[in-house]
Amino acid sequence: MMKEKMLNWVEERFDLSAIRHLTREKTVPVHRYTPFYYFGGLALFFFVVQIVTGILLMLYYKPTGENAYESIRTIMTQVRFGWLIRSIHVWGTNLMMLAVLLHTFAKYFLKAYRKPRELTWISGFFLLVLALGFSFTGHPLPWNEFAYFAAKIGTASIGSVPLVGPWLLEAIRGGQGVTGNTISRLFALHVVVLPLVTIGLVILHLLFVQIQGSSVPIKVKPVGEIPFFPNFFLRDLRVWMGALIVLVGLATFIPAELGKKAAQFASAPAGLKPDWYFLPMYQILKWIPSTILGISGELIGIGLISTGALLILVVPFLDVKASREEESTWFTVIGVFVLFVFMLAITIYAKLY
Amino acid sequence: MRKIITIILVFTALAVYQNVHAEETSCQACHAKLNGRLSEPVTQWKNSVHHQAGISCTNCHGGDPAARSESSAHNEKTGWIGKPGPIKSVRICGNCHGNELFMKKFDPNARTDQLKNYLTSNHGINIMFKKDGKGATCVSCHGAHDVLKAMNPQSHVYPTRVVETCAKCHADKKLMAKYGISGNEVSEYKKSVHAKALYEGHDLFAPTCNDCHGNHGAVPPKAASIEDVCGLCHALDQKLFNESPHKAWKESGLRGCMECHGNHAILKPTDAMLAPGKGICLKCHETGEKALKTMNTMYSTLTGLKRKMENTKKLVDTASEKGMPMDDALLILQEARNSYIKSHTAIHKFNAAYVQQTAQGAFKEVIKAQKIAHARIAEIKKRRAFFYWFGAVIILLILLLSIKIRIMVKKKKRLP
Structure with a gap:
């Protein structure tokens, strides 16, 4: 009774038909690939976890060269549940990247990018880039030895971008070298710029999904459909709760490390490698010689990686067969060997050697 | 025109030849062409500190560097002395190295007391006074032609090489027997904690032969x-x-x-040197003496402290492996370690109460670190217990949700 009264009160002032439509009319097709629909929701769940834990960390974190490391130490040792929040934030990054990559692979192999969902794919691609950007800008913030060299090496590659590289490098570093200024700048990007852009793009991405509904793979006939609310949402919720157990378990049993405070003149610690999701890029740059025919190897590497990324971005326009609802075996084969097997192999190789 | 060019070229070539020849003395020009030990000095000298300082063959050997033939170069009238004997070689070196005004041209802080010290050493006494011709002279240690500054890593007297230089004579048991020296000194040194620091720890300040015996004034x-x-x-x-x-x-x-x-x-001194019944004190002291009681007390204090430190380190490592930041405890343990070292030094007073008092500081630090480690391990247990409860609640919720989903599916199936 009370609920109805409240809804009527809102209804008289705002048109809630779109939300009513979402809750009553939105359905999810049921077929053998339906479980793949969970990955997108899972990535969203981890993103929300990152926002919540990020806000909590911001209450104590101080983004300056002098205080960053000490504030993280305070969070880890003095603040009640600070260790848990930071560890969840650190593990959340890894699990979010995993969910985002699985979501991308699933959508690629199910050819969900085909007409009319090209823009959903493109917005999703940029969300993947933004997720990498979050990691890139967040990793140096604890200002420990590992973070310092990650920032130094990571930002150095920006410098080899043609024309704007040196300017961009100085803009991100806040000077020639990696200093306290770099932390302030990366922090601003990490907590203001990237979240604003990401939230906007997530809304757009979800809007596309909402308008066009879930994609059904080529030549797959759904056996039926289930309402999104509450049926699919409850299933989503169940997956999220499972993910939460994994996340808290990892944070409890393998808490985030604090490391040693960054020292500008110290030598790089042994075995310094980027996070696993940056390993393919790292390995490619490592393999390329320092110069090829007088051109900087780093520049060639960045060029190759950018070309690969561009090809992934324009896949909906390249895969003409899929847009005609025909099987495009070649894209599946390329996907299996280039996107999955090669990336997995290069990641494992880079991790081990 | 062609003739003029030819003449110019011939004269230029001659001028260049003359110039090259003028820089090179006849000593170098001839000896470089010889074989083995007669040509080696040229190469060695070219890399030496003497070559850098412009000290040439004739400064030590005399002779005429401008001579064109061996007989005129090696002419005693031009002061040629050939290979100087031990006494002469010491005097030749001493002429320059004992001359302050001369040496300060090259280095304002150069020492000029080497010869003075050498004459007080057993080496110097044997050579210069007893004239036995067997003692070490300057060239025995520094080399004759390949003389380098002492801190040049290639020098015969560089810390990592000086032991081998001394060993040339001091490891020769037959030669040493004449002087009542065993000849085992070098091999014994190589087993020492000092040699370990020098060769394995690359510590150039680790003592070598000359740090204890002196170098120029070498005496036992x-x-x-x-x-x-x-x-x-x-x-x-x-x-x-x-x-x-x-x-x-x-x-x-x-x-x-x-x-x-x-x-x-x-x-490396160990606690075993104080072990009851086996300690080094037993070399002089007899059973029942008060000194042995002191030894036993010092032993139990030090080994007790060591045991406590090792156990605490294990605890700290356990907590660290389980993800707890333990640098505060590690820092305290480091301080305890310093106090532990001080307690070892305290042994030299041979006063059990003093050792106990010094070790007390270390004991206090270790207990502090132990408390931190215990608290962190308890915290780990608490965190894990929290997770088990949290996990159980979430699993229960997942089960309830699954039941709800199943009911919804069944309800839908029942609908016409």
Whole structure:
């Protein structure tokens, strides 16, 4: 009774038909690939976890060269549940990247990018880039030895971008070298710029999904459909709760490390490698010689990686067969060997050697 | 025109030849063409500090560097002396190296007391006064032609090479027997903690032969000076030793530090040196003496502290492996370790109460670190217990949700 009264009160002032439509009319097709629909929701769940834990960390974190490391130490040792929040934030990054990559692979192999969902794919691609950007800008913030060299090496590659590289490098570093200024700048990007852009793009991405509904793979006939609310949402919720157990378990049993405070003149610690999701890029740059025919190897590497990324971005326009609802075996084969097997192999190789 | 060019070219070539020839003395020009030991000096000298300083062959050997034939170059009228003998070579070196005004042209801080010191050494006495011709001269250690500054890593007297240089004579048992020296000194030194620091730890300040025996004025330290020699580095040990009941050792004819630690084969001291029934004190003291009671007490204090430190380190490592930040405890343990080292130094006072008092500081630090480690391990258990409860609640919720989903599916199936 009370609920109805409240809804009527809102209804008289705002048109809630779109939300009513979402809750009553939105359905999810049921077929053998339906479980793949969970990955997108899972990535969203981890993103929300990152926002919540990020806000909590911001209450104590101080983004300056002098205080960053000490504030993280305070969070880890003095603040009640600070260790848990930071560890969840650190593990959340890894699990979010995993969910985002699985979501991308699933959508690629199910050819969900085909007409009319090209823009959903493109917005999703940029969300993947933004997720990498979050990691890139967040990793140096604890200002420990590992973070310092990650920032130094990571930002150095920006410098080899043609024309704007040196300017961009100085803009991100806040000077020639990696200093306290770099932390302030990366922090601003990490907590203001990237979240604003990401939230906007997530809304757009979800809007596309909402308008066009879930994609059904080529030549797959759904056996039926289930309402999104509450049926699919409850299933989503169940997956999220499972993910939460994994996340808290990892944070409890393998808490985030604090490391040693960054020292500008110290030598790089042994075995310094980027996070696993940056390993393919790292390995490619490592393999390329320092110069090829007088051109900087780093520049060639960045060029190759950018070309690969561009090809992934324009896949909906390249895969003409899929847009005609025909099987495009070649894209599946390329996907299996280039996107999955090669990336997995290069990641494992880079991790081990 | 062609003729003029040819003449110019011929004269230019001659001028260049003359110029090259003028820089090179006849000593180098001839000896470089010879074989083996007669040509080696040229190469060696070219890389030496003497070549850098412009000191040439004739400065030591005499002769005429501008001569065109061997007979005129090696003419005694031009002061040629050939290969100088031991006494002469010392004097030749001393001529320059004992001349302050000359040496300061090259280095304002150059030493000029080498010859003076050498004459006080056993090497110098044997060569210059006893004239036995067997002692070491300047060239025996520094080389004749390949003389380098002492801190040049290629020099024969560089810290990592000087032991081998001394070993050339001192490892020769037959030669050493004449002087009442065993000839085992070098091999014993190589087993020592000092050699380990030098060769394995690459510590150039680690003592080598010349740090204890002197270099130019090399003498074996007498019983009275051993303690002072060791005290140059081990100052606190020396101070405590002088405060100990052993301070009267000089009168008893004992040789200070050497009595317990040896001389060349000085091994890393361990607690076992104080072990009841086996300790080093038993060398002089007899069962039932008060000194052995002191030894036993010092042993139990030090080994007790060591055990406690090791156990605490294990606890700290356990907490660290489980993800707890333990650098505060590690820092305290490091301080405890420093106090532990001080407790070892305290032994030299041979006063059990003093050792216990010094070790007390370390004990306090270890207990502090132990408390931190216990608290962190308890915190780990608490965190894990929290997770088990949290996990159980979430799993229960997942089960309830699954039941709800199943009911919804069944309801839908029942609908027409």
